[in-house]
Amino acid sequence: MKLFSSVNDVKDVPALVARALQLKQNPYAHQHLGKNKTLSLVFLNPSLRTRMSTQKAALNLGMNVIVLNIDKEGWALELRDNVIMNGTTVEHIREAAGVMGEYSDIIGVRSFPGLKDREEDYSESIFNKFVEFCKVPVVSLESATRHPLQSLADLVTIEELKTKARPKVVLTWAPHIKALPQAVPNSFAEWMCKADVDFTIAHPAGYELCADFTNGATITHNQDEAIKDADFIYVKNWSAYEPYGAVTGGNEGWMLTNAKLDAVAPNAKVMHCLPVRRDLELSSEILDGPKSVVIHEAGNRVWAAQAVLKQMLETL
Numbered sequence: 001m002k003l004f005s006s007v008n009d010v011k012d013v014p015a016l017v018a019r020a021l022q023l024k025q026n027p028y029a030h031q032h033l034g035k036n037k038t039l040s041l042v043f044l045n046p047s048l049r050t051r052m053s054t055q056k057a058a059l060n061l062g063m064n065v066i067v068l069n070i071d072k073e074g075w076a077l078e079l080r081d082n083v084i085m086n087g088t089t090v091e092h093i094r095e096a097a098g099v100m101g102e103y104s105d106i107i108g109v110r111s112f113p114g115l116k117d118r119e120e121d122y123s124e125s126i127f128n129k130f131v132e133f134c135k136v137p138v139v140s141l142e143s144a145t146r147h148p149l150q151s152l153a154d155l156v157t158i159e160e161l162k163t164k165a166r167p168k169v170v171l172t173w174a175p176h177i178k179a180l181p182q183a184v185p186n187s188f189a190e191w192m193c194k195a196d197v198d199f200t201i202a203h204p205a206g207y208e209l210c211a212d213f214t215n216g217a218t219i220t221h222n223q224d225e226a227i228k229d230a231d232f233i234y235v236k237n238w239s240a241y242e243p244y245g246a247v248t249g250g251n252e253g254w255m256l257t258n259a260k261l262d263a264v265a266p267n268a269k270v271m272h273c274l275p276v277r278r279d280l281e282l283s284s285e286i287l288d289g290p291k292s293v294v295i296h297e298a299g300n301r302v303w304a305a306q307a308v309l310k311q312m313l314e315t316l
C-alpha cells in the first residue's frame with residue numbers, strides 16, 4: 001500500500017479489520033518490519049489521538065518516529081502555485097514536502113479544510129501536494145474530506161463489540177457552536193456503506209452530506225426513528241455541505257440523552273471520534289455511563305494505525 005487516504009485505497013477491508021484485531025492481541029510480533037524505518041507525522045492542525053496512537057503504532061512496529069507540528073514549529077508554508085513569495089510565507093510546500101520525504105520512509109499528514117471554498121477543500125489540494133512532492137508513501141491523519149484511520153478504528157470497534165452478524169449502525173448529527181468539517185462523517189459513511197451493517201444517517205434538514213460518501217445509506221431527518229433499535233449510534237457534528245460551511249441554529253434538541261436511548265434504543269452503544277464538547281454535542285450522562293464506548297474506540301486507533309503501517313512497511 002503506497003497511499004492510505006480513503007477506503008478506496010484498501011483492497012480487502014475485512015482483512016484489514018481482522019489484521020488490526022490480530023495486532024491488538026500481539027502488538028510486538030512485527031518489530032523487525034519497522035527497524036531502521038522512519039515515520040514522520042506532520043500536523044497542520046491540532047491532534048491528541050491521531051498523534052499519540054499513530055506514534056504508538058509505529059513504535060510497536062519498531063519504527064522511529066518524527067513529529068512535526070508544522071503549523072507552529074515550521075516555516076510559514078506557501079501552498080499556492082504561481083505566486084511571488086514576497087508576503088508572509090517563507091517556504092513552498094514543493095520544497096518542504098520534498099525535504100521531508102528525504103528524511104522519511106512513510107509520511108502522515110493532517111490538513112483540515114478551510115470551510116470557505118468547497119471546490120478547494122474537496123479537491124484535497126494540500127494533502128495531494130504532500131503526496132505528489134514527498135515521493136514516499138503517505139497516510140492521511142485526517143484531510144479536508146476524510147479521516148480514514150478514524151473510520152477504520154470505528155469499524156474495528158463495531159466488529160469487536162457487535163452482538164449480531166449485521167448490526168444496525170446510525171450516524172447522528174449533533175449540535176455544536178462552531179462550523180466543523182465533514183471529514184469524519186463523510187469517511188464514517190463511506191466505510192459503513194462498504195461494511196456488512198444496516199446503516200442509517202440522521203441529521204436536521206440542511207445538513208445533507210455530499211452524496212459521493214453516502215451511497216447505500218438510509219437518510220432521514222427524524223432522529224428518534226433513525227436510532228430505534230440501533231446497536232451502535234455514532235454521534236458527530238458537521239457543518240453544511242450546501243451552503244458550504246454554514247451552521248444554522250435551533251437544533252439543540254439533537255443532543256443525545258439517556259432519555260432518548262431508554263425510549264427507543266436501550267441496547268445501543270454510543271460512539272464518538274473525540275474530542276467531544278460535553279453537554280453540547282453529547283450529554284455527560286451518556287459519556288460517563290455504561291453505553292459509551294468512546295474510550296475503547298479511541299484505544300482502537302492504535303491497532304487501526306498499526307494495521308495500515310504494517311501493510312505499508314511490507315510493500316516499501
Ligand SMILES: NCCC[C@H](NC(=O)CCC(=O)O)C(=O)O
Nearest residue numbers: 142178180181183184273274275
Ligand atoms: N480529529 C477529530 C475531529 C476533528 C475536528 N474537531 C474539531 O475541530 C473540534 C473543535 C471544537 O470543538 O472546537 C472535526 O470535527 O473534524
Ligand SMILES: NC(=O)OP(=O)(O)O
Nearest residue numbers: 047048049050273274
Ligand atoms: N479523533 C481524532 O482524530 O482525534 P484527534 O483530533 O485528537 O487526533
